[in-house]
Amino acid sequence: MYKNTNLLIVDDDDALVKVFERVARDEGLTVAVARSGTEAIEVLNRQVIEAAVIDINLPGYSGMQLLEYIKQNQFPTEVIIITGVGTVETAVRAIKIGAYDYLTKPFDDVTKVVIIINKALEKFRLMQRIRVLERKGEETFAYEEIVGKSHKMRDIFSTIDSVAGTTSTVLLLGESGTGKELVARAVHRRSKRVDKPFVVINCAALSESLLESELFGHVRGSFTGAIADKMGLFQEADGGTIFLDEIAEIPSSTQVKLLRVLQEGEVRPVGGAQNRTIDVRLIAATNQDLAEAVTEGRFREDLYYRLNVIQLSLPPLRDRQEDIPLLAYHFLQKYAKKLEKDVTKIAIETLQILQNYQWVGNVRELENVMERAVVLVQGDTITVRDLPPRVLGEGFYLPEEPTSSDLSRFTYQEAKERSLWAFNRAYLSNLLRQTQGNLSNAAQRAGMDRSNFKKIVKKFNIDLGEFRKKSNVSEV
Numbered sequence: 001m002y003k004n005t006n007l008l009i010v011d012d013d014d015a016l017v018k019v020f021e022r023v024a025r026d027e028g029l030t031v032a033v034a035r036s037g038t039e040a041i042e043v044l045n046r047q048v049i050e051a052a053v054i055d056i057n058l059p060g061y062s063g064m065q066l067l068e069y070i071k072q073n074q075f076p077t078e079v080i081i082i083t084g085v086g087t088v089e090t091a092v093r094a095i096k097i098g099a100y101d102y103l104t105k106p107f108d109d110v111t112k113v114v115i116i117i118n119k120a121l122e123k124f125r126l127m128q129r130i131r132v133l134e135r136k137g138e139e140t141f142a143y144e145e146i147v148g149k150s151h152k153m154r155d156i157f158s159t160i161d162s163v164a165g166t167t168s169t170v171l172l173l174g175e176s177g178t179g180k181e182l183v184a185r186a187v188h189r190r191s192k193r194v195d196k197p198f199v200v201i202n203c204a205a206l207s208e209s210l211l212e213s214e215l216f217g218h219v220r221g222s223f224t225g226a227i228a229d230k231m232g233l234f235q236e237a238d239g240g241t242i243f244l245d246e247i248a249e250i251p252s253s254t255q256v257k258l259l260r261v262l263q264e265g266e267v268r269p270v271g272g273a274q275n276r277t278i279d280v281r282l283i284a285a286t287n288q289d290l291a292e293a294v295t296e297g298r299f300r301e302d303l304y305y306r307l308n309v310i311q312l313s314l315p316p317l318r319d320r321q322e323d324i325p326l327l328a329y330h331f332l333q334k335y336a337k338k339l340e341k342d343v344t345k346i347a348i349e350t351l352q353i354l355q356n357y358q359w360v361g362n363v364r365e366l367e368n369v370m371e372r373a374v375v376l377v378q379g380d381t382i383t384v385r386d387l388p389p390r391v392l393g394e395g396f397y398l399p400e401e402p403t404s405s406d407l408s409r410f411t412y413q414e415a416k417e418r419s420l421w422a423f424n425r426a427y428l429s430n431l432l433r434q435t436q437g438n439l440s441n442a443a444q445r446a447g448m449d450r451s452n453f454k455k456i457v458k459k460f461n462i463d464l465g466e467f468r469k470k471s472n473v474s475e476v
Helices: 014-026 037-046 063-072 085-097 110-136 151-164 180-189 208-216 252-264 290-295 301-307 321-338 348-356 362-376 412-434 439-446 450-459 464-471
Strands: 005-010 031-034 049-055 078-084 101-105 170-173 198-202 241-245 281-286 310-313
Touching (some): 005 014, 005 037, 005 110, 014 031, 031 037, 037 049, 037 063, 049 063, 049 110, 063 078, 063 085, 078 110, 085 101, 110 321, 110 348, 110 450, 151 180, 170 180, 180 198, 180 241, 180 281, 208 252, 290 301, 321 348, 321 362, 412 439, 412 450, 412 464
Parallel strands (some): 005 049, 049 078, 078 101, 170 310, 198 241
16 A cells, blocks of 8 residues: 655656755655656556646646546546646636646746645645545544544543543543533443433532532521422432532532542531431543642642542643544534534635634534534535634635626636735735734644745735734744
């Protein structure tokens, strides 16, 4: 089995081949070279080619015929056509057949060549992942109810497997929306307590008196409104697992009683005189820094160490970009089924925007965005137009359909250049806004070398100071 080759150069011009080989080498790409269409077909049938740069004028089997062969035989390769200045019409025809883009000789700006090649490679890799998702479904990458295949999530899954069979207390840390309750449920389901209750309570949602009553129960007459004995959640969870979300929010008096439960395995109902023995595995979660809360005296140190036996830190979604397409398709399928809509696909451009967004609300925010998109979409594919403004970014360029009063009054080349200028400037601005003007971070996301990225930013007259003023971030 052959490994993927990043780039196939199909040209009989030795000087041009050397230019592309140098560009590819500088970008760290693997390259194959074919001098004719027939030779290129042999390469394509022998190994997976991610992108091919094909001269339109080839001896014998023309570049256009080779493009048609690639598309008719459903090779996944993204094709970039090389054309002369006088044959733009042929390039337009190539785009209609399915070419990714075209380059016009002579090449005045090698940076443009690099950008187009990298974008073609990015599209190939994203399309491969989409094909897997559409063919196998997101359940292929699901662990219990958690969707993900990134290294960080595989580490989480491995830790769950290790601790599930124990009775140790687990402390889940992570930003809001990272899936802490799903992880807690996974620990329970993988444990010997799976047939016993799994009880959930949000500690921040109740007042001090109500929280104690909910957790430990109460006896009749213990307070106004206590007209009968009530069993607490710890007793309901006996033999099973209790999940205390937002554990940092519990008041100090409740912290003392919770500590006793962990130390003695006993609960005393509010107003009661006797302790009741329980066997409960406790999983707690918070999006706050508990160690800092201990230092500031807001959280008991002895309780903290009782809770922090096994600690799991869940990564924010922005730190596991590889999982964003999986999650996006998971939520697409979920809400398409729920809303009875025939929506099955997400456009490449849409996925690229989703991957570049910061996701302050993490997985929960992504789910909200995908539900909205499924509600609004008109066809079977989620497009950029179905995303909310906050995800697209301020001033994102959404091209309108050409009319006689706008782009259609220009030649094809002029219209394309105007549209590309607006799109590129908006793309760069959005990327720099999301990275707070950090050039290195923005260049990495764009899949480009930092120095080349900086040149392009300058070319499109983008003032980096605008993005840094808002965030007070210095250049990196």
